[in-house]
Amino acid sequence: MTHQTILVERHGRVGLITLNRPKALNALNLELMREVTTAARELDRDPDIGALVITGSAKAFAAGADIKEMQPNSYPQVYLDDWFAEWDQLAQVRKPIIAAVAGYALGGGCELAMLCDVLLAADTAKFGQPEIKLGVIPGIGGSQRLTRAIGKAKAMELCLTGRMMGAEEAERAGLVSRIVPADDLLDNALATATIIAGMSAPIAIMAKEAVNRAYETTLAEGVRFERRLFHATFATADQKEGMAAFIDKRDPKFLHN
Numbered sequence: 103m104t105h106q107t108i109l110v111e112r113h114g115r116v117g118l119i120t121l122n123r124p125k126a127l128n129a130l131n132l133e134l135m136r137e138v139t140t141a142a143r144e145l146d147r148d149p150d151i152g153a154l155v156i157t158g159s160a161k162a163f164a165a166g167a168d169i170k171e172m173q174p175n176s177y178p179q180v181y182l183d184d185w186f187a188e189w190d191q192l193a194q195v196r197k198p199i200i201a202a203v204a205g206y207a208l209g210g211g212c213e214l215a216m217l218c219d220v221l222l223a224a225d226t227a228k229f230g231q232p233e234i235k236l237g238v239i240p241g242i243g244g245s246q247r248l249t250r251a252i253g254k255a256k257a258m259e260l261c262l263t264g265r266m267m268g269a270e271e272a273e274r275a276g277l278v279s280r281i282v283p284a285d286d287l288l289d290n291a292l293a294t295a296t297i298i299a300g301m302s303a304p305i306a307i308m309a310k311e312a313v314n315r316a317y318e319t320t321l322a323e324g325v326r327f328e329r330r331l332f333h334a335t336f337a338t339a340d341q342k343e344g345m346a347a348f349i350d351k352r353d354p355k356f357l358h359n
């Protein structure tokens with residue numbers, strides 16, 4: 103399939119989506135959003151794919167939603183078209199997604215990174231929610247996901263001032279799982295995704311669901327949910343294989359069922 107604003111590649115069991123609007127610093131226009139969500143859903147359905155990576159360029163993961171596209175729109179238009187609701191489809195992807203972020207991840211770019219499950223940052227990464235400087239507020243979940251990731255104090259400051267934070271501050275705050283040198287970012291992301299894609303596919307999906315549930319429910323409900331999924335892992339062939347492999351002192355051969 104031909105894409106205008108993204109590149110899609112396969113690296114073994116990993117699907118790689120690269121944002122590709124370099125002249126606009128990967129600003130997220132409606133076409134790019136559709137292409138990313140469509141590609142991610144296709145990779146999610148593909149049994150030969152176990153994990154996804156989304157990345158941008160060295161200068162920008164994405165500098166936000168496309169301001170030039172947004173600017174002339176009226177309230178009835180954005181409301182009736184339910185602008186940015188389509189990004190919710192990325193949150194519905196069941197396989198783990200890694201965001202490999204170098205350069206600017208601002209506004210919708212930061213929100214796209216936070217829609218992913220593991221956020222790897224190059225030492226050049228800069229995160230922020232600068233929408234307030236444009237007379238708007240985050241619209242792809244930034245005020246919610248950033249607050250859950252780094253806490254109210256810092257999220258409030260970033261959303262109210264539009265200040266950017268660098269990779270080290272983002273890692274200290276808990277937004278980023280790891281910082282790597284910019285030149286090694288993609289290799290690290292693909293290596294991490296390959297490890298995840300080598301696990302049992304249903305078990306990886308259960309692990310993602312269980313961790314995500316912690317964002318949405320009480321501790322007691324979350325622990326109950328986790329326990330039910332844990333019990334369900336015993337209905338898979340991969341639980342038998344994983345434990346047998348440990349006992350036999352060999353690597354497991356997961357069959358993804």
Ligand SMILES: CC(C)=CC(=O)SCCNC(=O)CCNC(=O)[C@H](O)C(C)(C)COP(=O)(O)OP(=O)(O)OC[C@H]1O[C@@H](n2cnc3c(N)ncnc32)[C@H](O)[C@@H]1OP(=O)(O)O
Nearest residue numbers: 125126127129165166167168169170208209210232240241
């Ligand atoms: C409202 C919601 C829900 C979400 C949002 O995301 S709103 C947007 C939030 N993002 C921003 O406000 C960042 C806007 N961009 C910048 O502040 C700067 O571009 C920069 C600091 C990221 C980089 O500055 P630099 O001087 O290095 O580069 P520029 O000359 O400014 O940009 C190059 C080229 O890209 C176009 N660009 C950059 N960001 C966007 C964007 N978000 N939307 C549309 N176009 C963007 C920029 O206009 C320029 O293009 P031209 O050379 O054609 O002017």
